[in-house]
Amino acid sequence: MSEPAASAPPPDFVRRLNFWARDASNESAALLAAPALGLFAHLPDEGSAPVSLETLAARSGSKPRGVRAVVEPMVALGFVCFTPGQGYALAARAAFLRAPDFLARLERARRFWTQTPRLADALRTGTESELVAWFREAFASVGPATEGSSEDYEDRAVRNSLRTQALMAASRLGLLGRLSTGPGTLEALAHVTEARPESLRVLLDVLATMGIVATSGAEFRFTPDAARMLDAEGLPYFERALPATQAYWEALGHLDEAVREARFRLDLRDPEVARRIYQENASRISGIFKSHLRLSRQAAALALRMRSLEGATVLDVGTGSGVWGAAFGLVDPSTQVTYLDSPHVLDAVKPHLARFKLEARSRLWAGDCLTVELEPSAYDVILLPQIIPALPAPELPHFFARMARALKPRGLLLISGYLLTDRRDGPLDALYFALRRYVSNEGDVLSLPEFRAHLEPVGLGACRAFDMPIQQVVIAHRGDVPWPDAG
Ligand SMILES: C[S@@+](CC[C@H](N)C(=O)[O-])C[C@H]1O[C@@H](n2cnc3c(N)ncnc32)[C@H](O)[C@@H]1O
Structure with missing residues (x-):
């Protein structure tokens, strides 16, 4: 009997992985920059008179073009309301964006931004235990989030960019390539990737929450969807998107600075x-x-x-x-x-x-x-x-x-x-x-x-x-x- 033809991975899975590889860091950066700029404090509540882009920029000491770049995705995600010709207001359902403890959690995530690209090195050297602990903490409990809820905002702002860096680290360590050839024990995977087993375990757990890795007994393997998408042909295509995402990382981590001062860490005018x-x-x-x-x-x-x-x-x-x-x-x-x-x-x-x-x-x-x-x-x-x-x-x-x-x-x-x-x-x-x-x-x-x-x-x-x-x-x-x- 011949093998059944490998079916294509589900479009939703492909969309999710491509999003994490390409766009998730843009989304996280916008959702972290908005509170850092104090935009929520300057937006009126939905139902009151909206503020124009220029007013919002003036109140937050920022450039209108930059504020627009941050606010437009928030409108598309439903956290901010936009009335053409009038301006912006905070959506009623996004009132949690004024809660100090919520904003403090976002600020903590923002402070990790520039460290996260060092995950692969951290897993190999055992240094930066704070960074590895941050990944462990952020993915300790991941539940379904209703669109537009505080959990949804936090997942997009905090975890999405970490998912991107988890993929980058897995790619850099050769973990994705290794898993595309078949399952392996933690020790075998640690040997190939030259990572410390206990640290690599954190990355594997994050990849598991992303639907990429599953365990069977003592072995880790690609889930059937990941095996179909990230096979010998699909993996190089997928990985090709990662360097471009990395190229914008530092600039996105300083998005608030760009919006405030029009100072650009990655200046394509140069x-x-x-x-x-x-x-x-x-x-x-x-x-x-x-x-x-x-x-x-x-x-x-x-x-x-x-x-x-x-x-x-x-x-x-x-x-x-x-x-x-x-x-x-x-x-x-x-x-x-x-x-x-x-x-x-x-x-x-x-x-x-x-x-x-x-x-x-x-x-x-x-x-x-x-x-x-x-x-x-x-x-x-x-x-x-x-x-x-x-x-x-x-x-x-x-x-x-x-x-x-x-x-x-x-x-x-x-x-x-x-x-x-x-x-x-x-x-x-x-x-x-x-x-x-x-x-x-x-x-x-x-x-x-x-x-x-x-x-x-x-x-x-x-x-x-x-x-x-x-x-x-x-x-x-x-x-x-x-x-x-x-x-
Ligand atoms: C985003 S890429 C698009 C490349 C290609 N057209 C495509 O669709 O795949 C933009 C291209 O425009 C070129 N470019 C940017 N500013 C330019 C300028 N002032 N004069 C000529 N080329 C420019 C860049 O070098 C780059 O190759």
């Missing part, structure tokens, strides 16, 4: 920092090029349903790994694609162009998209994949005006990435991405009305959003191209 982070980003996307190419090719097919791309000139702005430009290189054998980014990032594009035999129809352009000279009416398609949040918000009117000028008649401007709801109260992953942009001194994530407000004045008045897997796509033009469903 060319050296941008170079490091974007090089890593381009090589990470290169590692998952295939899955991103599926998305960008879908967008290229969408553009093709709107107009012919025969001989089209295409500009990919902030190209990164080149995955968007490549899709437009592949959509028609006569397109000419220009890949624009800083010089050190462009190296990541070359191998992909070679693999798809696109070199002859490609041009690599090293430059700053805010200042490079763009010929008027030069491009049939301009791609802006995930670049808008990287640009300073005050530059956007000028930037969009330049892009519009560079578009030919019947030209398409195609923006991809996260899109916020019209009220800017979700989706949560987009708000967390926006928080990372804020804490690294970059730009913002926008809603469709906000894009329209930029695009209409520069003549790109026809503008629509399209749902795609992973990201959303906004297409804008001068009203001279039919939409794909126009018949």
Whole structure:
């Protein structure tokens, strides 16, 4: 009899693990920074007149843009109420956020933030017993929490970032890799990971509360869901998200300082920092090029349903790994694609162009998209994949005006990435991405009305959003191209 085919892990489990790997630290940071900034003391109760963002910022001695980055996720989670045009109030059900003992527990967690990345070392050396004890204490009793309750807030603020660091430590120690090959006793796992058994036990217990590890007799093993998700193929893909999360850790631990003083520990306006982070980003996307190419090719097919791309000139702005430009290189054998980014990032594009035999129809352009000279009416398609949040918000009117000028008649401007709801109260992953942009001194994530407000004045008045897997796509033009469903 043949083995039954391994089934896919449940989507909920996959979502949870991916959340802990990518976004949980953003959420914890926002929920810990809000009390540190004293925001709850300055918010009126639900039912009284809300306060504007500017008033809230002034009362807490902070910058409005920073306060907004912290408060918007709290609105999405239901702890803060938002009335468009009026402002914010503390949700009635979140009154626990004024209780001193509750706030003291959050403050204690905040003080551990910068130590938690040292968990793997602590498990090996036996030092930092206070840190290991903190993990043990935080996960001593984990019960189900009703959404919006104090337990829910505490779990998100305190435990979520610890879950992220537990995954990081398990990855760094090689524990996840070891468990993906089968069960092992505590001693065997301690031997492979070079950790002290009694300390490693704390990590295994945390992973057990996360549904990743189970025991049978004296052995520890992956749960069936973890075994399916973190197998030989899935584990490297999963682990690829961890370094990017770690890169923002310190900055997120000082989120309150950024909001108060506009001082950024990870400042992507610093060319050296941008170079490091974007090089890593381009090589990470290169590692998952295939899955991103599926998305960008879908967008290229969408553009093709709107107009012919025969001989089209295409500009990919902030190209990164080149995955968007490549899709437009592949959509028609006569397109000419220009890949624009800083010089050190462009190296990541070359191998992909070679693999798809696109070199002859490609041009690599090293430059700053805010200042490079763009010929008027030069491009049939301009791609802006995930670049808008990287640009300073005050530059956007000028930037969009330049892009519009560079578009030919019947030209398409195609923006991809996260899109916020019209009220800017979700989706949560987009708000967390926006928080990372804020804490690294970059730009913002926008809603469709906000894009329209930029695009209409520069003549790109026809503008629509399209749902795609992973990201959303906004297409804008001068009203001279039919939409794909126009018949
Ligand atoms: C978030 S990455 C997106 C990469 C790629 N477009 C994608 O969707 O995978 C942003 C890219 O924009 C580039 N970038 C940021 N500011 C830029 C600027 N002023 N001029 C040119 N490129 C820039 C960065 O180097 C980085 O590769």
